[in-house]
Amino acid sequence: MSGRVLVGVKRVIDYAVKIRVKPDNSGVVTDGVKHSMNPFCEIAVEEAVKLKEKKLIKEVVAVSCGPQQSQETIRTALAMGADRGIHVEVSGKDYETLGPLQVSKILAALAKKEDAQLIILGKQAIDDDCNQTGQMTAALLDWPQGTFASEVSMDGAQVKVVREIDGGLETIKINTPAVLTADLRLNTPRYATLPNIMKAKKKKIANVKPADLGVDLTSRLEVLRVDEPPQRQAGMKVETVEDLVEKLRDTGMV
């Protein structure tokens, strides 16, 4: 076992920013807007670094697909404890149509190239909320998957994953190599320390092009239109429970 873990990190609009739709409804405004690492990706990085600290794996490699600015996101992962980074350059039109299918093809190719033992991703990105990349990557590699992980423990060449599912918690044991996706309660990501931020400067980020990995970036999806959600309507106040039930019946809710 190589002991190498690939962690995917995505650069997304910061969670605290108020999103605005472009006037032509083709997408959201990203120019000049604050971006940061997807919060679920932070949790994924933290889990990988924790595994390394427990000496269960040997190397953490942070991967990001996107334009030049994605390197900032990789640097954040390095400051949290990742050993090196891989920046897969995707820009312009290709970046606008980059989605889970393309990213999972890239990750699959990299996993083979780097002889990865584990791929840890965030369960979804807060910009598109797709929740697909982890699952697609596992399918392309024909690897087992432990998604929505809220607890991960390694047992030799197997991984025990406690998954958050609708009905509660499900515990599974899967063989490595495997794909895991991190859910909210998996851990609390650490702050980077000042010394680690400075050390991160010296860590290497390799540049790779999707073509080098033999990946076709053509999208099978076309975004027709992006709209703001409908304005929240005012509610209605009622005097009694009977009134409430009547109103619910009237509007067809019950």
Next chain:
Amino acid sequence: MAALGPLSRTARLGCNLCRKHRLVFNRNLQRRGIASCIDPSYGLSEEQKEFQKVAFDFAANEMAPHMAEWDQKEIFPVETMRKAAQLGFGGIYVQPEVGGSGLSRLDTSIIFEALSTGCVSTTAYISIHNMCAWMIDTFGNNEQRERFCPDLCSMEKFASYCLTEPGSGSDAASLLTSARLKGDHYILNGSKAFISGGGDTDVYVVMCRTGGKGPKGISCLVVEKGTPGLSFGKKEKKVGWNSQPTRAVIFEDCAVPVTNRLGAEGQGFNIAMKGLNGGRINIASCSLGAAHASVLLARDHLLVRKQFGETLANNQFLQFKLAEMATKLVASRLLVREAATALQQSRADAVSLCSMAKLFVTDECFNICNQALQMHGGYGYLKDYAVQQFVRDIRVHQILEGTNEVMRMIISRNLLTES
């Protein structure tokens, strides 16, 4: 990176705003520093942006939620400060070989500015602690550096800076605390006033008189808590800075080993002044953070509060007032950062620039916070709203580390002295 607290996590990730948590929620939003023209990350290097991000995240998650409680209950947040020290904030410009982070004055200013948005009082204390650690690191011999700095950088031990006395504030060089040499000890007699952290801290960097009158008779001694003859006055009740205790520090035949003297006899005043140059940048940086947070609070209030049928944001007077506040904020920030750069490079204009920065920034930022309070109307006066704490906390920045009047003395002397 955001170590998201449980409240903000479930409220924000994947679901809609949770109205009942709005107050805490709003605070976190405001402290993120998301607003274009006053964004404090412009012009910074990638690395500095990373430092700033950690500081902002720490402030938003670990400090802002407790800022009001620390103020009301007068809590000295030891655990939180130790968490900050683990990230490297205990000795930011102290050298790495004794446990510091070895960063520049500009990096330090950026960090304190960001931390201050979480709690001015606590950040101001952290900056005083940093100043003391730096003084020992820079003017101490290797034995002293190794003895004191690692514990200070990790905040295993806390430090206080003791210069002011009941009889000597602005006229610092006239201090009276005496240190008479007796064998291999100095015997200290006298008292210091308004000491931040006094009584709760472990290491006291004390300026005292070993020689004759005036600045050249002053030396710098490190006094440790528990030394016989060292005692403290009552905890002062203050308008702000309530998350740090302030007490008089009293010396009664207090014997301090000669090996605790930093630098040579007579070098103390020089050490004190050099420490204060950096201290002035740090205090000004704390004022910047408060002003930044206040502008965001005011902005958000203007967007929400309605009178006369429309939001306050449509009122031109308030729009213009907000623009003026933003402009003064950015101007202040640029001055502080330039002063930090000058000090780092030991430029000829460093001392005067530090004084100008302290003078201008503490005054302007107080006005900004005060305006922000005014814009909140009656709500601004309630302790439920953070803006009043920013106003109260930074009011003292115009007084300590050298009053703004003393800053004017330094600057006018520079202009009027024939060189």
